[in-house]
Amino acid sequence: MEARRTLALVLLVGVIWSQLQFGAEAAGTTVFTLSNNCTYTVWPATLSGNSAVAVGGGGFELSPGATVSFPAPAGWSGRLWARTNCVPETSGASLSCATGDCGGAVRCSLGGAPPVTLAEFTLGGADGKDFYDVSLVDGYNVGIGVAATGARVNLSTCGYAGCVGDVNALCPAELQVAGKGGEQSGMATTTVACRSACEAFGTAEYCCTGEHGGPDSCRPTRYSRLFKAACPAAYSYAYDDPTSTFTCGAGAQYLITFCPAQQQ
Known part of the structure; x- marks a missing residue:
């Protein structure tokens, strides 16, 4: 019940901010609009990197076709992601997710457990610009x-930053995370996420550590190339900066779409 109340509150906030978006732009506030284009429910989560402010309340439920908007304060930095195949506890106090789980919380104060696709933002960074990217460095769970x-x-x-390709469908067997697909596949066992090579093997070559701890010594691997081929506008490994980091002038608003491939 508590989880449902939380969702209703977040949806109400989204409606209000959608109606006032022009005023928000005029005032210099950044509004994030999250849209679920997946055929299944996701539970978006947020984590602030430089502030105690939990934008969007830290996490909520988002049904297929639903859209929610919420503000972020000036100078905010942090990440957003989607949790999938989630089962709320009867009391609504906790949430168990097959991917992206943040310690069983509905409202996250921890990062999502990998593998998970991340949208990362720094608002009002160098020269007042916003910096943003979509990262597969921690693996992939949803576009x-x-x-x-x-x-x-x-x-x-x-x-446009993002991962349109379905990496789960292309994931090598040694990186696959199998699970019950839930809404995604009618409870059949399926690939619910694709691990990064770093998480799977833990070597310096794949993790960009030790003797491979710099941009000159940590180079693309066959696994990161697979990610890059599927998602050219996303980070495929730690030093994939030139084609993966995007900037926009101050005052931009952002539409974040889960499963964007289904729009095309």
Whole structure:
């Protein structure tokens, strides 16, 4: 019941902020709009990197086709992700998810357990610009797309970050995480996530540590190339910066879509 009340509150906040988005842009506030284009329910989660502010309440339920909007304070940095195949406890106090789980909490104060696809933001960074990316460094569980919107910036200079390809369908056997698919596959056993090579093998070559701890010594591997081929606009390994980090002028708003491939 508590989880449902939380969802209702977040949805109400989303409606209010959607209606006031123009005013938010005028005031310089950043609004994140999350849209679930998947055929199954996801539980988005957020984690702040530089602030005690839990944007979006830290986590909530998002049904197929649903959209929620919420604000982020100036200078906010952090990450967003989707949890999948989640089962709320009867009391609503905890949540067990097959992927992206944050210690069983509904509202996250910990990062999502890998493998998980991440959308990462730094608002108002160098030269006042926003920096954002979608990362597969911690593996992949669901596709995410990030598009800048709004009237106060030149959107032609703001790139689309994201992972449109279905990495789970391409995942090598040694990286696959199998589980019950739930809404995704009618409870059949399926690949619910794809681990990074670092998580799977733990070697310096794949983790960019030790003698491979720099951009010159940590190079793409056959696994990161597979991720990059599926998702050219996402981080495939730690030093995949040139084609994976995007910037946008201050005042941009952001649409974050789960399962963006199904839009195309």
